[in-house]
Amino acid sequence: EAGVTQFPSHSVIEKGQTVTLRCDPISGHDNLYWYRRVMGKEIKFLLHFVKESKQDESGMPNNRFLAERTGGTYSTLKVQPAELEDSGVYFCASSLTTTSGGADTQYFGPGTRLTVL
Amino acid sequence: AQSVAQPEDQVNVAEGNPLTVKCTYSVSGNPYLFWYVQYPNRGLQFLLKYITGDNLVKGSYGFEAEFNKSQTSFHLKKPSALVSDSALYFCAVRARINAGNNRKLIWGLGTSLAVNP
Numbered sequence: 001e002a003g004v005t006q007f008p009s010h011s012v013i014e015k016g017q018t019v020t021l022r023c024d025p026i027s028g029h030d031n032l033y034w035y036r037r038v039m040g041k042e043i044k045f046l047l048h049f050v051k052e053s054k055q056d057e058s059g060m061p062n063n064r065f066l067a068e069r070t071g072g073t074y075s076t077l078k079v080q081p082a083e084l085e086d087s088g089v090y091f092c093a094s095s096l097t098t099t100s101g102g103a104d105t106q107y108f109g110p111g112t113r114l115t116v117l
Numbered sequence: 118a119q120s121v122a123q124p125e126d127q128v129n130v131a132e133g134n135p136l137t138v139k140c141t142y143s144v145s146g147n148p149y150l151f152w153y154v155q156y157p158n159r160g161l162q163f164l165l166k167y168i169t170g171d172n173l174v175k176g177s178y179g180f181e182a183e184f185n186k187s188q189t190s191f192h193l194k195k196p197s198a199l200v201s202d203s204a205l206y207f208c209a210v211r212a213r214i215n216a217g218n219n220r221k222l223i224w225g226l227g228t229s230l231a232v233n234p
Contacts, residue, residue, distance in 0.1 A: 004160075031220065033220070033221070035222075035224075041226070042121075042224045042225060042226050042227075043207065043209075043222075043224040044224070045221035045222065045223075048220055048221060055220075056219055056220070056221060058221075059221065091160065091161060093161075095220070103149050103166065103168040104220070105151075105163050105166060106163075106220075106222065107163060108153070108160045108161035108162070108163075109160050110159060110160035111160055111161075
């Protein structure tokens with residue numbers, strides 16, 4: 001079974017440009033999450049999809065960030081326009097809703113390292 | 118507010134010796150607790166989780182963790198460390214009961230484990 005995949009692995013862009021990150025979850029997983037780790041700080045939650053719907057987007061930094069999940073499969077995270085403080089590693093994770101009340105395990109992709117110059 | 122503390126930035130241990138990576142948390146009610154590991158240039162890999170029941174949880178690669186409710190801790194342990202265990206270890210917590218199907222993980226800063234030959 002393929003794991004969570006993310007593309008690209010690295011992206012270097014200039015301030016003001018647009019970048020789109022892609023995440024392909026494990027097949028059949030209804031939950032998809034985006035997290036970000038800025039250097040020296042903890043991993044922070046950005047948002048959570050259940051199928052194609054945004055369940056929780058409380059961690060999205062501002063309206064420069066737009067996430068979509070087409071047809072409940074893959075997801076994209078667009079940053080437009082990018083700022084210096086957006087640099088970091090963006091992780092995607094997916095999980096399968098369990099019947100045990102929410103103790104599902106989130107499986108992570110390798111991350112996309114974004115550098116904004 | 119929910120938070121996770123990993124008090125040690127780095128842990129050094131000799132190969133063959135037991136290792137402990139510490140984690141304490143602050144969350145309302147009984148949480149779900151997780152440990153993840155990140156090897157160099159790799160994504161986050163799930164190690165183990167505590168849901169309920171036995172306070173000692175066994176996970177991948179010979180790791181185990183002990184849930185201590187009174188001390189709000191979930192320390193990661195391994196009886197005999199290997200050089201290949203050298204990596205970055207993250208503790209994460211999720212509230213068990215919450216509104217709106219909140220499944221976000223709250224993370225510690227991570228602990229770098231170095232196992233010396």
